[in-house]
Structures are given as structure tokens and as C-alpha cells.
Amino acid sequence: MSVEIALRAAHVRYGPLEALHGVDLPVPSGTVTVLLGRNGSGRTTVLRALAGTVPLSAGHVLWRDADVTRLHAHHRARRGLCFVPDRRAVYATLTVAENLGLAAPTRDFAPAIDAYPELRPLLARRAGTLSGGEQRMLALSRALLAPAPVVLVDEPALGMSPAVAARTYRLLSGLCERGAAVVVAEQRPPAGLPRGTLAHELRRGTLSFSGELAELTSRAPATQKPPSGRA
Numbered sequence: 023m024s025v026e027i028a029l030r031a032a033h034v035r036y037g038p039l040e041a042l043h044g045v046d047l048p049v050p051s052g053t054v055t056v057l058l059g060r061n062g063s064g065r066t067t068v069l070r071a072l073a074g075t076v077p078l079s080a081g082h083v084l085w086r087d088a089d090v091t092r093l094h095a096h097h098r099a100r101r102g103l104c105f106v107p108d109r110r111a112v113y114a115t116l117t118v119a120e121n122l123g124l125a126a127p128t129r130d131f132a133p134a135i136d137a138y139p140e141l142r143p144l145l146a147r148r149a150g151t152l153s154g155g156e157q158r159m160l161a162l163s164r165a166l167l168a169p170a171p172v173v174l175v176d177e178p179a180l181g182m183s184p185a186v187a188a189r190t191y192r193l194l195s196g197l198c199e200r201g202a203a204v205v206v207a208e209q210r211p212p213a214g215l216p217r218g219t220l221a222h223e224l225r226r227g228t229l230s231f232s233g234e235l236a237e238l239t240s241r242a243p244a245t246q247k248p249p250s251g252r253a
Contacts, residue, residue, distance in 0.1 A: 108180055
């Protein structure tokens, strides 16, 4: 497996507090990589460091061996990095159709509507009026409408029902089949991911485990639960 993007000895500080303590994280292409950890463990910060929305205080971000540490987030996006944060991932004052149009200027929404038919009757609604699960579907549609070599998603199934969450992970796995490097952050190991899925567990800004997800879940069977959903 070739490495698409990676952190090397990455440190991130928020004021006087250091959130990442020298993290090394290779992200292979064509594979789902899962970042696990409790709130405050550093998993979201890893995504932000890869996306360029937080700067490193030390270390490097390498993209296909090129150092992009100083490359701003919008430049990384133009090069093909799609980052879906856990909050404020849609434009609340725009309609669902207008949000989709930002990712699909040709207004071909078919891949998004096929993936999430729940969005079809909502196209004229303002995104801010949608439920949490519906907003999540809309946000994830960006990755489906504008395929990118790097896709970073913080808590993909947040607010979704178990059935929609399982569908979402199948969709993300499908991106890997097209060669994308997909990184997701979750508190618990998600169900339904393919064999060979990689996992990194973070605790207080350092990696406590790196390996295949199956190995981690076999060591801690009590954590094997699908993401809880609300709607």
C-alpha cells in the first residue's frame, strides 16, 4: 500500500496546551483508516492537522512525500483534500440544493441523491432546518459529488439511524475502491468496515495502538457496537 498523506512527529498546541505529542500517522491510499479515542484524545486534531485547519507547532505533513506543512487548508482542498468536520459542515442559510451545487457546479446531484434518497424531498429546504442526521447526509454528499484522493470525516454517522450509518460506511468504503485514502474519527469502532481496515487509537495526544481494526476489536469485544443514532 502506498502512503497518500502522513503526519511525521506532529505536535499541535492550543495556547499553552499541547494536543498532539509527536504523532506519526501514515495514511495509505485505497484504504479506510479509523482514528479512535475519547473526547479530548486528539483524534479530531489529527484530522484538522491533515486538513490544514490547525497549524503544527512542530513536525511535518507529507502528501505523496511532498512537504505540505505550510500549505493552507484551501490550497489542500484545491489539490484534492475533502474535509467534513463534525460541526458546521453545511451552509445553514442555503438550501439543500444550493449546498449540493457548491460541490457539483454542473448541478448533477445524482450520486448524492442515489446515496441518500432522503435528501430528494428536502432540496428546497434550508440546511439549517434539517435534523442532525439529515445535515450529516448533506455534508457527506460533498465527498460523493467531488471525488477526492483524500477524504477526512469527523464522526460520519453522527445523528444517523443505525441503518443509515451502515450505509454511510459502505459508501465511504466504496470511495476506497476508487483509490481514495479515507480517514474517519470515531469514539468507538464502527461496524461493517471491510477486512484490512486500519485503526489508530489515541490517548491524550499520543498513539496507543496502530494496526488492523479487527485486531483492536478482538481485544476489546465490548466496544463492538454500531454508532448510536437519533434519527
